[in-house]
Amino acid sequence: MEFIDLKAQYQASRELINARIQAVLDHGQYIMGPEVAELESALAACTGARHCVTVSSGTEALLIALMALGVGPGDEVITTPFSFIATAEAIVLLGARPVFADINPATCNIDPGLVEALVTPRTRAIMPVSLYGQPADMDEINAIALRHGLPVIEDAAQSFGATYRGKKSCNLSTIGCTSFFPSKPLGCYGDGGALFTSDDAIAAAAREIRVHGQSRRYVHTRVGVGGRMDTLQCAVVLAKLDRFEWELGQRQRAAASYDALLSGRVQLVGHARDRSSAWAQYTVVLDERDRVQAELHAQGIPTAVHYPVPMHLQPAYAHLSRPDACPVALEMAGRVMSLPMGPYLDEAGARKVALAVLGACGVALPAAGEPAAV
């Protein structure tokens, strides 16, 4: 069993992906070829955002988003401590300071009730993460931002395809940033990412920053980065878009299979009814995580921990906050465990994994014929 079965996913779209890659090899425009604009239009249409700017990774999308907003030395950006390190890294790379608001233990997303107290005259942006594929509490966060005149960047690296109160993730705030890292819900076969905005000026700034701050050939209006997404990777995402809605449905089906066996028996990361997850991860919350993980691995079931150490306690970042700053994130870092997930995880596979989790937790297994959900 694979944690995410990328090979099965490739096989399902093999002809289309190969044809798209071959087309790029044939036309030879490896940098900023026609697939780049084609993908940007398609993704903008998917999300409802006016602009999509593809970039070289999700990390670069966050960095370029912050640069487009003018974040720099001495500025503060309020974010969650419970994310992949790229979230805080992009802030620190610009000389700004991440200010961590603790998470809601039910969803593992930033607790909007803790954000406003952290706003200072130096605050330049709020950056929630839609963790595991489930959008953060964007309405509450946007309302706080509006009161203080701040932009909001959604780190949607895990949530492309998710919805929130009828809108798409990546189009829920000033800027949305996603990643096409292979194992993300919409992945390519290398590095890639995109940022989304309906603000024309931010989109124009991001397009310049992506090519070394160049407004015209060899005219560098601002300091930028080398942050383009390869044409080949854009071609892969275009090919994979064809089945993406179906794949999202399959992920939802796999999550429902897990829910049916696990809900009420072990603690789960909760999913709110007013939003749908892209199910980048299906995550359980355990008291003896390390023992359960070892038992599953012994049965050939891969699991992962996202993330074992909250960002505010990582060695390179620990000087930025008090060690006791975010106790909920610290607790969840010791308890979360993600199960195999993906569009090609079938009913039997999900059942095998769920029963193994229940067995390792010493929870009574549902007898055959018993209604699955409790």
Ligand SMILES: *Cc1c(COP(=O)(O)O)cnc(C)c1O
């Ligand atoms: C994956 C991820 C990133 C970084 O994306 P890359 O494409 O790997 O650079 C940023 N934030 C979160 C929450 C992620 O999961």
